Amino acid sequence: xxxxxNRLTLIGLGLIGSSIARAAxxxxxxxxxxxxxxxxxxxxxxxxxxxxxEVTDDLVAxxxxxxxxxxxxPVGANGAVAAIIGPHLxxxxxxxxxxxxxxxxxxxxxxHLPAGVHFVxxxxxxxxxxxxxDAGFATLFENRWCILTPPEGQDAAAIERVQRLWExxxxxxxxxxAQHHDLVLAITSHVPHLIAYNLVGTAYDLxxxxxxxxxxxxxxxxxxxxxxxxxxxxxxRDVFLNNKEAVLEMVARFNEDLAALARMIRWGDGDGLYDLxxxxxAIRRSIxxxxxxxxxxxxxxxxxxxxxxx
Numbered sequence: 001x002x003x004x005x006n007r008l009t010l011i012g013l014g015l016i017g018s019s020i021a022r023a024a025x026x027x028x029x030x031x032x033x034x035x036x037x038x039x040x041x042x043x044x045x046x047x048x049x050x051x052x053x054e055v056t057d058d059l060v061a062x063x064x065x066x067x068x069x070x071x072x073x074p075v076g077a078n079g080a081v082a083a084i085i086g087p088h089l090x091x092x093x094x095x096x097x098x099x100x101x102x103x104x105x106x107x108x109x110x111x112h113l114p115a116g117v118h119f120v121x122x123x124x125x126x127x128x129x130x131x132x133x134d135a136g137f138a139t140l141f142e143n144r145w146c147i148l149t150p151p152e153g154q155d156a157a158a159i160e161r162v163q164r165l166w167e168x169x170x171x172x173x174x175x176x177x178a179q180h181h182d183l184v185l186a187i188t189s190h191v192p193h194l195i196a197y198n199l200v201g202t203a204y205d206l207x208x209x210x211x212x213x214x215x216x217x218x219x220x221x222x223x224x225x226x227x228x229x230x231x232x233x234x235x236x237r238d239v240f241l242n243n244k245e246a247v248l249e250m251v252a253r254f255n256e257d258l259a260a261l262a263r264m265i266r267w268g269d270g271d272g273l274y275d276l277x278x279x280x281x282a283i284r285r286s287i288x289x290x291x292x293x294x295x296x297x298x299x300x301x302x303x304x305x306x307x308x309x310x
Contacts, residue, residue: 003030003031004168005030005031005068005161005165006032006067007065008067008068009062009063009070010034011037011059011069011071012037012072012073013042013046013072013133014042014131014132014133014136014232015128015130015132015135015140015232016072016124016126016127016136017070017072017098019136019138020070020072020098021035022136022138023138023170024169025051027138027168027169027170030165032053032054034055034056034062035051035062036057036058038057042132042133043057045133046133051133051136059084059085060084060088062085063093064088064090065090068093068096068165069085069095070095070096070097071096072097072098074234075099075101075235075238075239075242076238078099078108078109082112083112086112086113086114089113089114089117091116092116092118094161095109095113095120096120096162097121100185100189100235101239101242101243102121102123102149103179103181103182103242104242106119106121106151106178109121110151119151119154120150120154120162121178122146123149124145124146124166125144125145125146125189126141126144126171131231131232131235139170142171143170143171143172144170145173146173147175147176147181148162148166148173148175149175149181159175163175182243182246183246183250185243186246186249186250187253190240190243190247190250191247192228193229193239194240195225197229199226199229200226203226261276
């Protein structure tokens with residue numbers, strides 16, 4: 001099968017970057033895979049894993065003759081990386097990314113790309129709470145969504161090429177505006193992570209009061225709700241700082257709904273609680289029915305490859 005991309009450069013070989021490399025090799029959708037990372041230890045590990053054809057810590061050398069470059073770095077680092085590689089991209093090259101925030105990526109990356117280079121931001125809505133090149137696996141994107149947010153006026157052929165690449169990696173692809181993406185992901189991904197971080201922080205503060213019994217007797221609800229809190233801190237710091245308006249809007253709505261729920265409990269509104277919990281259970285079941293999670297025991301996560309939205 002002819003590869004969809006002859007020469008693909010991945011900048012950043014954490015969970016997502018290393019998973020792209022593994023999936024691209026498994027599915028034979030890329031000719032040559034170039035892995036680039038500014039961390040020498042990461043480069044050494046990628047070489048040992050054998051998941052790329054070429055490995056370097058020189059970003060300029062990495063993008064030479066690349067047909068497609070995917071930025072797999074924290075959202076806050078995209079602008080600096082684009083400034084380094086921009087002058088060295090060949091005409092007709094495609095630049096994309098995997099960030100969980102799209103408005104900031106368009107703002108920070110686009111100004112550094114020369115005329116003739118196509119920009120198609122993307123967000124694979126897949127991941128786990130683990131990080132680093134060892135955390136990746138080839139099936140991470142299977143039946144997961146990848147959202148494309150190309151700025152207006154982008155080349156249609158370049159957009160189609162990125163779509164075909166992600167479909168080749170196993171993902172379902174949808175296109176929307178960067179603004180709409182950031183609002184949707186604020187409630188489906190960013191606020192859940194924020195709640196998990198806050199819940200763990202509250203439990204930690206309570207530890208001294210109840211003599212370590214919070215962690216000792218963590219039940220399934222606390223364990224499953226707080227799993228997200230072990231996600232990469234650099235990545236999530238950048239997500240919240242770069243999608244602050246949408247996140248704060250969703251937090252305000254969440255606080256209003258939480259206040260309404262508290263009133264039901266305070267005033268003994270059993271019917272209201274039952275109706276709410278019935279509706280939310282139906283939503284949870286629809287997520288399973290759509291193939292975005294599993295009803296298996298422990299959410300099917302006993303093998304350490306938990307799939308969580310990013």
